[in-house]
Amino acid sequence: MTPATPPDTTPATTATPILHVDMDAFYASVAVRDRPDLLGVPVIVGGGYRGVVLSANYLARHAGVGSGMPMTRARRLCPGAEVISPDFDTFTTVSSSVMENFRRITPLVEVLSLDEAFLDVRGSTRRLGTPVEIAERLRATIHDEQGITCSVGVAGSVTMAKMASRWAKPDGVFVCAPSSVTTLLHPLDVGELYGVGEKTSELLHRLGLVTIGDIAHTPVRTLQRAVGDHLGRHLHDLAWGVDDRQVVARNSSAFGAVMGGDPDKSMGASETFGHDTDDRAVIVRELLRLTDRVTTRMRVAGVAGRTITITVRFADFTTITRSRTLGEATDVTQEVFGEAVRSYDALGLQRARIRLVGVRLEGLVPRELVHRQLILGQREHGWSEADRAADRIGRRFGRDAVRPASLLT
């Protein structure tokens, strides 16, 4: 746990070495920072037919708009809002600069997404001051360099730091001393705990467990019977502020394992149709597009996958998955596509209206570890060559220069 306190630092310094930094309304803040005309205007980032809200500034939030909300509803709640399409290239650029800033403070930066990270600063206090001083300095730097604000939770564990940043919002710092953890937690609703979502919250409420204090005073076995062995134990620990999870230096898996750390475990793509469809030709074409997108990413990352999973979401939003595991991992577009179509056809759907399809590969391994067995007459080698040729042309002339023939229309 916490290392022994050096004589020249205060106990408060080493007791709260974990920072959770969370940008305030990140996408919305980035989208409006160069648009002074939008000052004082409610802003929603998102859009598209059938889309959801990705981010909303505080003016829009005051009207009831929240992220994840269907755009149709958000527009009705806040008709005066300016709706802006997301520009992920810009978000990624800003995010990279911010994360670089964090790494100048400590190498122990765990990137959770484009807009948040954990920092373990216990090795930086001698050089940079107390965690709170580090937090304030980092906030000032981000504001000066990027023109956006962030909030920082400072605590002795990652979970408490995460919760503290929520209490710090917007544009603030919240310090959670270990001695005050249970006092802070126990009055809160169970849904406030990191890892307790809507379903688990409802389940616990039905059992009469409303506050985090209720969870703390419920026997572990009772919790485990209700929510499973793992989560039951986890929730009981968290309710008492017990959390030994360490900050692990890494980039978010969603943006490639550039910094080392754990490699991706799966890669996938999915898309909601503009209109529900029961047309097999349309669906198969979409499976090919998605497969091509995923396998291209895999070849860039130098990985191959052994399990191919398709997702089918019906008009009524019920969602099913079907997976097949191959004898050996692949990154070959035509192989993955073939399995995806076989899985789809095996469903035997007749006139079912389909809203979304997806393709995902799991069990990823570095491509050089795949020992492809040579079978006479096997065509995979040819397809693999074709993929690589297409990748080269795509790099030179752009992604759309080479597409599978059935996607050309």
Next chain:
DNA sequence: TCTGGGGTCCTAGGACCC
């Protein structure tokens, strides 16, 4: 009014093997 897209992890049942 409906409900994106990218992921991770857990559970549970059946197959299979020792």
Next chain:
DNA sequence: TCTGGGGTCCTAGGACCC
């Protein structure tokens, strides 16, 4: 002549996070 126990892999579903 009763129904052993793991351990691992595969599949399907579900919850959760941003």
